[in-house]
Amino acid sequence: MKWLILSLLIIIFLTILSLSNSFIKIHKKVSFQFNFSNPYIELNLGIRKPKICEKRVWEINLSKNEIYFFENCRLKIIIPIAYQAPPGKWYQTPTGYFRVGIKKEKHISSLFPVYMNYAVQMYEDFFIHEVPYYLDGRRVDNNFTGGCIRLETEQAKKFFEMARAGDLIISYLDMDNIKVKDNFVFPIKKDQFYLRQRFNSPLRTSWHSLEDRKIDYIQHAGVDLAPDNEAKDLNVYNIYDGKIFKIVKNGENDHGLGNTVIIEHPDLKIYSLYGHLQSINYDLKEGNFIKKGKKIGIVGATGYGCNYWRVGEDGCDKKGKLDIHLHFEIKIKPVLESPIEARCFINGKYKNCYDYTPNNPELFGYYDPLKFLTK
Numbered sequence: 143m144k145w146l147i148l149s150l151l152i153i154i155f156l157t158i159l160s161l162s163n164s165f166i167k168i169h170k171k172v173s174f175q176f177n178f179s180n181p182y183i184e185l186n187l188g189i190r191k192p193k194i195c196e197k198r199v200w201e202i203n204l205s206k207n208e209i210y211f212f213e214n215c216r217l218k219i220i221i222p223i224a225y226q227a228p229p230g231k232w233y234q235t236p237t238g239y240f241r242v243g244i245k246k247e248k249h250i251s252s253l254f255p256v257y258m259n260y261a262v263q264m265y266e267d268f269f270i271h272e273v274p275y276y277l278d279g280r281r282v283d284n285n286f287t288g289g290c291i292r293l294e295t296e297q298a299k300k301f302f303e304m305a306r307a308g309d310l311i312i313s314y315l316d317m318d319n320i321k322v323k324d325n326f327v328f329p330i331k332k333d334q335f336y337l338r339q340r341f342n343s344p345l346r347t348s349w350h351s352l353e354d355r356k357i358d359y360i361q362h363a364g365v366d367l368a369p370d371n372e373a374k375d376l377n378v379y380n381i382y383d384g385k386i387f388k389i390v391k392n393g394e395n396d397h398g399l400g401n402t403v404i405i406e407h408p409d410l411k412i413y414s415l416y417g418h419l420q421s422i423n424y425d426l427k428e429g430n431f432i433k434k435g436k437k438i439g440i441v442g443a444t445g446y447g448c449n450y451w452r453v454g455e456d457g458c459d460k461k462g463k464l465d466i467h468l469h470f471e472i473k474i475k476p477v478l479e480s481p482i483e484a485r486c487f488i489n490g491k492y493k494n495c496y497d498y499t500p501n502n503p504e505l506f507g508y509y510d511p512l513k514f515l516t517k
């Protein structure tokens with residue numbers, strides 16, 4: 143009897159031991175996945191450097207479909223993006239610098255009868271939210287989009303909890319995977335710059351129409367290429383053999399483009415434009431031949447290259463930091479404005495369009511520089 147009780151006790155003890163062991167295992171697995179203070183994970187995350195060092199920065203990498211959160215310039219978390227609006231349409235997910243705006247945990251869209259829970263405002267009508275679903279619970283199809291970024295529920299919840307009003311958002315594309323066509327030179331070193339405003343990216347200028355939102359937006363006619371924090375080569379290069387057609391100095395009727403060079407490429411029947419230059423190479427003269435790959439100048443922030451581009455009296459937020467970037471265009475005429483006449487509705491008035499067009503810039507004599515230069 144004594145032995146029986148003893149062996150029963152041993153069996154019970156062993157069972158408890160194995161149960162608690164497997165519990166510890168499961169628990170360990172879970173905590174490994176979610177514990178972002180784990181030194182190994184932190185070490186790995188720490189390798190990625192932020193584009194701009196601020197206390198709290200959210201980077202939206204549209205080429206990698208990932209969101210990075212940096213606190214005091216250290217990467218803390220990576221959130222996968224489930225869906226972004228397709229490029230080419232006016233409502234493509236915007237690129238640029240923004241601030242986290244309003245947050246709505248339970249949100250029914252003002253435009254469509256759908257739930258977009260855990261919605262965080264990125265820019266005007268553009269939000270980051272949970273994959274939307276109809277009032278009857280069906281998931282909304284990807285073809286149906288207003289330009290927002292969608293996250294799976296768990297990720298959306300996490301983002302919603304962590305994002306704070308005023309946090310900096312940088313929405314951009316990497317250029318490390320793009321392949322430049324053999325006969326061209328890219329205007330900057332693409333491994334040291336990022337594409338922080340793409341062709342056609344929408345910019346809101348008025349609040350007129352609820353039915354047709356595109357009336358309220360103008361669309362970027364070039365690409366803005368900004369240097370990484372640690373970029374070493376800040377030169378701007380000529381993309382293709384040509385002739386220097388025009389040199390415009392900062393302030394001389396530059397219409398916000400600052401120091402600008404326009405180069406004619408007769409065999410291609412196009413012109414390339416390089417704006418906001420810090421300085422223009424001293425030996426460039428209008429009318430001279432210029433070889434592809436030749437230095438044009440240094441990337442800068444002249445004209446409206448001031449941080450947080452705003453359509454205002456002078457197009458700038460005067461208190462902003464310098465926004466160093468190359469505004470680069472490919473167009474059919476050697477002019478600063480839109481090659482095909484266009485009127486942009488800005489501050490309640492119709493004006494000539496510079497850098498932006500009222501609709502897809504391809505309709506106004508511009509080419510998408512990325513499509514033009516890459517394979």
Ligand SMILES: [Zn+2]
Nearest residue numbers: 365366469497
């Ligand atoms: Zn631009």
